[in-house]
Amino acid sequence: MSELRIQVPEAFLPLEGQQRYIGAHGGRGSGKSHYFGERWLRENIAEKLDAVCLRETLKSLEFSVKKLLEGKISAFNAGAYFEIQDRRILTKRGGVTIFEGMQNHTADSIKSLEGFDRARFEEAQSASDKSLTLLRPTIRKPGSQLWFGWNPDQASDPVDALLRSGSPPPGAAVVEVNYMDNPWLPDELRVEMEYDRSRDPDKYAHVWLGKYRQNSEARVFKNWRIEEFDIEPSWILRQGADWGFSIDPSILVQCAIVGRTLYVAHEAYRIGCEVDFLPELFRTIPESERWPTTADSARPETISYMQRHGFPKMLPAVKGARSLEEGVAFLQSFDIVVHPRCLHTIDELRSYSYETDPLTGLVLPRLKDKDNHVIDGLRYACEGARRASMARGKLPDFSTSAASGARM
Numbered sequence: 001m002s003e004l005r006i007q008v009p010e011a012f013l014p015l016e017g018q019q020r021y022i023g024a025h026g027g028r029g030s031g032k033s034h035y036f037g038e039r040w041l042r043e044n045i046a047e048k049l050d051a052v053c054l055r056e057t058l059k060s061l062e063f064s065v066k067k068l069l070e071g072k073i074s075a076f077n078a079g080a081y082f083e084i085q086d087r088r089i090l091t092k093r094g095g096v097t098i099f100e101g102m103q104n105h106t107a108d109s110i111k112s113l114e115g116f117d118r119a120r121f122e123e124a125q126s127a128s129d130k131s132l133t134l135l136r137p138t139i140r141k142p143g144s145q146l147w148f149g150w151n152p153d154q155a156s157d158p159v160d161a162l163l164r165s166g167s168p169p170p171g172a173a174v175v176e177v178n179y180m181d182n183p184w185l186p187d188e189l190r191v192e193m194e195y196d197r198s199r200d201p202d203k204y205a206h207v208w209l210g211k212y213r214q215n216s217e218a219r220v221f222k223n224w225r226i227e228e229f230d231i232e233p234s235w236i237l238r239q240g241a242d243w244g245f246s247i248d249p250s251i252l253v254q255c256a257i258v259g260r261t262l263y264v265a266h267e268a269y270r271i272g273c274e275v276d277f278l279p280e281l282f283r284t285i286p287e288s289e290r291w292p293t294t295a296d297s298a299r300p301e302t303i304s305y306m307q308r309h310g311f312p313k314m315l316p317a318v319k320g321a322r323s324l325e326e327g328v329a330f331l332q333s334f335d336i337v338v339h340p341r342c343l344h345t346i347d348e349l350r351s352y353s354y355e356t357d358p359l360t361g362l363v364l365p366r367l368k369d370k371d372n373h374v375i376d377g378l379r380y381a382c383e384g385a386r387r388a389s390m391a392r393g394k395l396p397d398f399s400t401s402a403a404s405g406a407r408m
Helices: 010-015 032-046 066-075 109-113 129-138 158-163 187-199 201-208 275-282 300-308 323-332 343-351 373-381 383-392
Strands: 021-025 050-055 082-084 088-091 096-101 118-121 145-150 172-176 224-226 237-242 249-258 261-271 293-295 314-316 335-338 354-356 363-367
Touching: 010 021, 010 172, 021 032, 021 158, 032 066, 032 118, 032 145, 066 082, 066 088, 109 129, 118 129, 129 158, 145 158, 187 201, 187 224, 201 224, 201 343, 237 373, 237 383, 249 275, 249 343, 249 373, 261 275, 261 343, 261 373, 275 300, 293 300, 293 373, 300 314, 323 363, 323 373, 323 383, 335 343, 343 373, 373 383
Parallel strands: 021 145, 021 172, 050 096, 050 118, 118 145, 224 335, 237 293, 261 335, 293 314
Antiparallel strands: 082 088, 088 096, 237 249, 249 261, 354 363
């Protein structure tokens, strides 16, 4: 057996090249560690490679990936190609894999890794800037690669600054992978995921979707949860659209107000979408052409185009001096239930926040103009209901029975 064939999940295929930097970030159950373990197995059966498996702190081999690699060797009946020793793994091709902690290295000691072909950094969210600064120029053999797998914690973490910033180093391939990308997700993990999803949206987003940890005090929305639901035939659906292009996304969000609950059922989301392709994008939401849509009024020409291409019920939002604050406050008055498929809605409900004082850390009564594209769409979708409530001086009952004759 000179070559081992292992099925690679589709989400990891962009990493199957000769790029210098290979990165996979995301939540628990995504299969990141298993992908890197199986790639290590494939490569070391096929050729001679020297590899170092790193963590920022390695107190014992018990906490290294050595056990995972040993498990892969056993699972694929590849024992004839490896010699497992106490502190390293030797290969039939003459290569070696060692396990170290970066915190132990200095500018002098790191030189021992200069001839290595692969450096795999596990739990890279813990990597210090010093460690990355030492490691990157050290792994410099022609054709060498640096592999990073991590569950994101803060956007400011060095590995995120290196590989997820607007200017990653040349030769970098980075993917986001989560449990839904893992075709072999164990039932036990799925049960744990569903439990967190139903009870703790913040934990679910951070642990299972790999989103950054948030400052809960500054977060705008705390009145929401993630839950699967079916759209009832009697519901009146509302839609809101926000426009973007080069950096910001164009979005359509579909929701329904039932009593004091706002159900977010579907979203369409794309960055860099040309106007000609907006109807196609919006039609990815079932029956989107059938329901009224309130859209950002800043682009009247786009609204006109959409009206002529299948969305005649699209109208511009009416903006006023405090329409942003009043729209957000109106959304805050509901219990919000988000379908799990609305990943960008989940992300924004976690991330949308008030500004904080840079010196004191105190939360200020000003909304950040960031992470709010789907939120804006929800505001537009609910604009008619908000104006009706203001006219009546109270939150109206938008239950199915009260509005059963209003379908358009």
